[in-house]
Amino acid sequence: xxxxxxxxxxxxxxxxxxxxxxxxxxxxxxxxxxxxxxxxxxxxxxxxxxxxxxxxxxxxxxxxxxxxxxxxxxxxxxxxxxxxxxxxxxxxxxxxxxxxxxxxxxxxxxxxxxxxxxxxxxxxxxxxxxxxxxxxxxxxxxxxxxxxxxxxxxxxxxxxxxxx
Amino acid sequence: xxxxxxxxxxxxxxxxxxxxxxxxxxxxxxxxxxxxxxxxxxxxxxxxxxxxxxxxxxxxxxxxxxxxxxxxxxxxxxxxxxxxxxxxxxxxxxxxxxxxxxxxxxxxxxxxxxxxx
Amino acid sequence: xxxxxxxxxxxxxxxxxxxxxxxxxxxxxxxxxxxxxxxxxxxxxxxxxxxxxxxxxxxxxxxxxxxxxxxxxxxxxxxxxxxxxxxxxxxxxxxxxxxxxxxxxxxxxxxxxxx
Numbered sequence: 001x002x003x004x005x006x007x008x009x010x011x012x013x014x015x016x017x018x019x020x021x022x023x024x025x026x027x028x029x030x031x032x033x034x035x036x037x038x039x040x041x042x043x044x045x046x047x048x049x050x051x052x053x054x055x056x057x058x059x060x061x062x063x064x065x066x067x068x069x070x071x072x073x074x075x076x077x078x079x080x081x082x083x084x085x086x087x088x089x090x091x092x093x094x095x096x097x098x099x100x101x102x103x104x105x106x107x108x109x110x111x112x113x114x115x116x117x118x119x120x121x122x123x124x125x126x127x128x129x130x131x132x133x134x135x136x137x138x139x140x141x142x143x144x145x146x147x148x149x150x151x152x153x154x155x156x157x158x159x160x161x162x163x164x
Numbered sequence: 165x166x167x168x169x170x171x172x173x174x175x176x177x178x179x180x181x182x183x184x185x186x187x188x189x190x191x192x193x194x195x196x197x198x199x200x201x202x203x204x205x206x207x208x209x210x211x212x213x214x215x216x217x218x219x220x221x222x223x224x225x226x227x228x229x230x231x232x233x234x235x236x237x238x239x240x241x242x243x244x245x246x247x248x249x250x251x252x253x254x255x256x257x258x259x260x261x262x263x264x265x266x267x268x269x270x271x272x273x274x275x276x277x278x279x280x281x
Numbered sequence: 282x283x284x285x286x287x288x289x290x291x292x293x294x295x296x297x298x299x300x301x302x303x304x305x306x307x308x309x310x311x312x313x314x315x316x317x318x319x320x321x322x323x324x325x326x327x328x329x330x331x332x333x334x335x336x337x338x339x340x341x342x343x344x345x346x347x348x349x350x351x352x353x354x355x356x357x358x359x360x361x362x363x364x365x366x367x368x369x370x371x372x373x374x375x376x377x378x379x380x381x382x383x384x385x386x387x388x389x390x391x392x393x394x395x396x
Contacts, residue, residue, distance in 0.1 A: 019222040026226065040205045043226040048202065051219075094334075101197075101314070104215040104223070109199035116203065194380040196313035200331050200353060212380070214317050236321060261321060262311035263329065266380045267387020276381035 003067045004028065005150075010053045010060040012079065015099065018054040021062040022046035025073065028064065034071075038137055041117040042071050045135045048110040049075040055100040056082075058130055063151055070119075071137040072147060076155040082125040089115065120147040128161040165189055165274045167231055167254060170210060173268050174258035176233060180245050181254025189230045191277030194266050198223040209277040212265050216240045221247045229253065235262045282306045282390065284348045284371050287327065291385060293350065293373040296357055297365035304347045304371070309391045311379050315340055322346060327391060329379045331355045338364035346370065352379040 006028055008021030026043040046062060053060040053075060060077030087093045089111050096106025115121055120136035132155040136147035168185040171178060178185070190208030195201050196215045207228040213220055216238045224232055232248070233256045234240060240248075240255060248255050258265055270276075285302040288295060295302070307325025312318050313332050322328060324345040330337065333355045341349055348371040351357060357365070357372050365372045375382050 016218070019219060023222060023225070040226065040228065044202045044205070047222065047226055048199065104196060104198040104213075104217055104219045106197075109197075109203065113199055113202050192380040192384075193378065194311055194383065195331065196317070197331060200313075214312055214314055236317065262379075263309040263383045263387070264392065266311060266383035267309070267392065270380070270384025271388055276378050276384070 003065065004032070005066075006064045008062050010050055010057075010062055010075075010077065012054065012058050012060075012077070013099075014054060018051055019047055022050045025062070025064045029066070029071070032066070034066075035140060038071065038139065042073060042135075042137050044117045045114045045121075045137075046073050046075075048113050049073070049133050049135070051105050052110050053077045053079070053131075055096050055105060060130070061151065063149075065150065068139070070139045072149060073135045073137075074133065074149040074151045075135075076130065076132040076151055078130040078158060080161075081127045081129055082123075082131050083127075085123060085125060122147070124152070124155070126160065129158060130155070132156070165269075165272070167210075167256075169272075170231075170233070170269065170274070171256055173272055174233060174256065174260060174265055176256040176258040177239075179234075179240065179255040179257055180249050181231070181252075184231070184252070184254040187230055187254070189274065191275050192266060192269055193229070193277045194262055196262075201227055204278075206277045210269075210274070212262060214238055214262060216244060218244055218247060220244070221251065221253065224248075224253055225251045231256065233258055233265065235260060235265050284327070284373075287348075287386065287389070287391070288371070288373055290389060291375065291382070293375055296351070296372045296374050297362040298348070298369055298371035300366075301348065301369040301371045306347045306391060309383060309386050310346075311383050319344065327386065329375075329382055329386075331379070333357045333361060335360045335364055337361065338368060338370070341365075341370045342368050348373060350375055350382065352377065352382055 057077035058079030094108035100106035118135040125131040134149040189210040194212040311329045
């Protein structure tokens with residue numbers, strides 16, 4: 001199978017279009033007849049990560065790369081970053097406001113859901129620079145190479161708010 | 165349990181999905197918050213929710229749910245109905261509240277969908 | 282029926298507010314959208330939810346609910362526990378889903394009189 005690469009923009013606080021990137025990712029994987037289990041796990045993780053950016057982050061990007069070993073989803077944003085990653089990973093902990101809750105999110109289960117449903121997950125954040133997540137999913141019986149993303153360098157080189 | 169039977173038990177209006185009333189629903193799941201539903205997929209579930217937002221449809225699609233019932237007499241807007249139709253997920257609306265809806269369906273034999281396997 | 286009776290029948294863990302176990306139950310509510318619960322719940326309701334932060338106590342006090350049951354294994358945070366103790370409104374815990382628990386409670390006779 002040759003590589004598939006897709007990328008979608010995420011807009012902060014745009015609750016109307018929130019989720020569209022992950023739904024497109026899901027459609028792409030479905031059209032390639034991947035295993036239902038991997039489609040579902042990728043969809044859950046992509047969706048939770050995208051919703052997190054809309055609720056908490058700045059503007060961002062969600063990226064899908066699919067090759068014959070598996071799927072890599074990266075999500076990055078240019079918001080104010082995550083204050084405390086350990087707290088953010090705790091089930092039930094949230095900094096979400098009322099608007100997020102009215103959308104059905106903000107109960108503090110996004111990151112725990114991602115941890116639960118991905119084969120590999122790593123998160124980077126810097127105050128006033130935003131956050132970067134990489135999530136990897138191995139296709140059955142494939143030995144995956146190290147989980148590497150194509151967007152990390154771009155995110156890492158972004159300036160923090162206020163820097164010239 | 166067939167969707168037609170659910171419609172009757174809940175005295176529900178069918179908002180969309182006229183040709184889907186014969187589908188079998190495997191179990192019930194009730195929540196207003198979507199992340200809780202995404203802890204584990206719920207293939208074939210009937211989602212009972214008061215959350216009339218696009219995210220209820222997105223979550224149902226990702227979670228593999230069979231149909232949605234909006235409780236507390238809530239009715240979704242056109243954008244939500246369109247998205248549900250596009251994904252072939254039937255929508256009902258019941259005047260009963262969540263507790264009563266769950267209670268009535270459970271009493272008639274619709275079990276809870278397996279939550280955490 | 283008292284909160285104590287339900288706690289015993291369904292073997293629910295008491296997380297806080299044990300002083301309120303003799304509160305009378307009038308009916309049941311399920312929901313996680315606080316504004317909905319504020320609008321639709323009635324005094325004496327048992328409220329099933331997954332929301333575990335302190336705002337649930339504000340709702341419980343304002344609506345004079347009988348007790349809160351956190352479902353799906355959710356647990357209240359420390360501030361919520363403290364408020365429950367202060368107000369004498371029990372927070373009970375259930376590992377099962379709200380659908381399942383609501384089903385069981387409904388069968389046990391918890392329902393609004395007009396239903």
